[in-house]
């Protein structure tokens with residue numbers, strides 16, 4: 001049965017918030033990764049890659065806020081430290097020393113990881129009947145798969 005935030009049990013809200021915090025952490029780490037690559041990318045495709053990495057970090061900056069605020073709507077704590085996010089995130093930071101192709105590949109894999117994390121978060125929300133979180137996660141997962149395709153297309 002569909003449940004809104006107030007109708008969810010404390011345990012359900014905690015479990016969903018945990019999955020959302022994982023999503024926020026990976027989105028935030030990828031925001032920084034995209035800005036890092038936006039700054040440091042080199043090569044003949046500098047212009048479009050500089051722009052694409054900017055599109056990604058701008059999208060992710062908005063998304064991390066939407067996900068964190070959903071956690072607060074569930075009356076749970078949103079992890080707000082970089083150290084905490086880095087500890088949780090399966091996506092890791094990069095020193096920014098890489099070729100343009102390596103950057104594309106690293107960002108593609110980050111987008112695929114994010115799509116999987118968001119799909120899992122949506123599935124967990126659905127198990128608890130939390131349709132509204134599920135919807136947010138599905139939409140975000142689709143956005144990450146779109147970015148993964150944009151990046152993959154560069155390497156074809």
Ligand SMILES: [Fe+2]
Nearest residue numbers: 038039050054
């Ligand atoms: Fe810039």
